Amino acid sequence: MPKDQKFQKINFDLINNLIIIPIEINGEELTFVLDSGVSKPILFNLSDRDSLQINNVSEVTIRGLGDGEPMKALSSKGNVFKLGKVKNYNQDLYVVLDKEINFSTSLGIPVHGILGYDLFRDFKVEINYAARNIKLHNPDLYKHDPHSKSQTLRLSIERRKAYVEGTVLMENDEDIPVKLLVDTGSSDALWLFREPEKGLEIPEKNYEDYLGRGLSGDIFGKRTKVSGIKIGDFELKDAKAAFPYRESFGFIKNLGDRNGSVGGEILKRFNIIFDYARGQVTFKKNGNFRAPFQYNMAGIELQHNGLRYIAESIAGFNGVVKSEEGSFGNVQILLENKTRLSLVPEIIVSGIRAGSPAAEAGLQAGDVILAVNGKRIHRYKLQEVLKMLNEKEGKRVRVLIERYNKDLLFSFVLKKVF
Structure with a gap:
């Protein structure tokens, strides 16, 4: 970012609870999902491009969520990424050549990739879901001005992913502490891993459902709801939830103490400031806070x-x-x-x-x-x-x-x- 600039403001589209941002890569204008759950930028779906220059390429194998097999990809170094006046002249990325990896068909607009950790690492990232804009704050010039109705919580950064602690209220009124991946790249509300010994059991009222698509294929699980989810002092009642089948997470050998993830349908109810450097995240509820959770009633x-x-x-x-x-x-x-x-x-x-x-x-x-x-x-x-x-x-x-x-x-x- 230019040294004298305090922040760069970027407008985004919110489609299916996902943040869609414009980005320029090696001079080409593309569209990406801002995905805090991804460590390195991943480029895919270049069907609408005659050509795109990528630098210093080698072949690798990668795997993401889904029930499919690992896939061949290209690892590329030394690329120029640009968001407004913000630039990175030495950005690594992966390029997936599989034509089946295409989120555009389900979102209704062309989407060329996902971008996450590197952006959150380098800036204080303020996401205003209500106004649909992001401010990338210069960390050297940024001063946090706490609001009386906001709350700052601990954000743990592990293996380039961010986690926040919360509490799930189950049907039996049992309060269960959980550690959740903060995943702006998930359009869903709350994903939980089944752990009967901890009290995370699938509620009696549930149905099998398609939960979404990951890089390695479709993700299925049980759709349900819980009595509530608390993040800090904020509580959402009758929260939409899902228990994905563990096969979709087969590439993660050890989930550690992670109990699930919180996605866009909950995150959009807040305006959020991410401070990865200090391990902090600030939540302030917005006009979406009391909006009902959306279910696919038609099926x-x-x-x-x-x-x-x-x-x-x-x-x-x-x-x-x-x-x-x-x-x-x-x-x-x-x-x-x-x-x-x-x-x-x-x-x-x-x-x-x-x-x-x-x-x-x-x-x-x-x-x-x-x-x-x-x-x-x-x-x-x-x-x-x-x-x-x-x-x-x-x-x-x-x-x-x-x-x-x-x-x-x-x-x-x-x-x-x-």
Whole structure:
């Protein structure tokens, strides 16, 4: 950072509880997830790039969360990273060449990688989830100004990862102290490891669910909720929780005294200042604090699946082409018979939870979503479509899909998961 500058402010998008930041690597503008759970930057999904220069390359094998196998990757040194006026002229990174590693399809925007520890190590990082911006504070000029409604807690840094202590309130009203990985790269709320001897047992009300995707494959586990989670003096009641299957953590030989992780659906309820150098983290609750936890009441997982053409009639056609920006860009052709052909992202059902309203109605993985409650979904972002499908308990949802070149209409009523 320039020596006379106190901080660099960076705006971000919050998509599915994940912080999406713009970053420049060796002169190329890319988009990354800010992931405090990753030690070194990892680059993937370069399908929208003709070329990208990376320096001093050697081949390595890496593994992340998921039930898959280790993968080949490139280790690269001496790269230039730039965020606003903040620069690193000698940044190490990994490059994953597997085309299956692509978070863009589930987030609805192009995402090229993840970045974490190195940024948190070098700056005091202030994340304002409410205003959706980050301030990277110059550690030499930074002065902490505690707020009466904020609380500063101990943050332990181990093997380039940050941990905070908290308390989980189980169904039997037992308070269990836990050590949690602080993971801004997780869109979920709370993950816990099953430890019956400690009292961390899966509550009776639960269901098997897809929890997300790691670098090494899909992650499954039991979705449930706990009576509450306390971090410092802050308490969230009826907190959404999951117990991932231990197979997804097979590459971690020893979890030590870690009991789980706290992710974006809880972290977004606070504005947070990370001070890795001093081993401190400051929490201050924001306007999201009392927002209800979001459950997938419909039981549908969606993702982008390339592009498709749609045809629309145009009233008062005058021959003028209007450009529109979409998640992946739109291409439009106007024909003389007042019909517009548009190339838009195709959204498909990527998974269905057994026993869910969508499954009982007859929806299937692979169905192409055309409309939800009469709204043609090509006008909406992926996360907006997911929200339409999970708006309110008791609401009837009508979904028009395409299956084997036939349009089919399904209807179901959203119901509480627990």
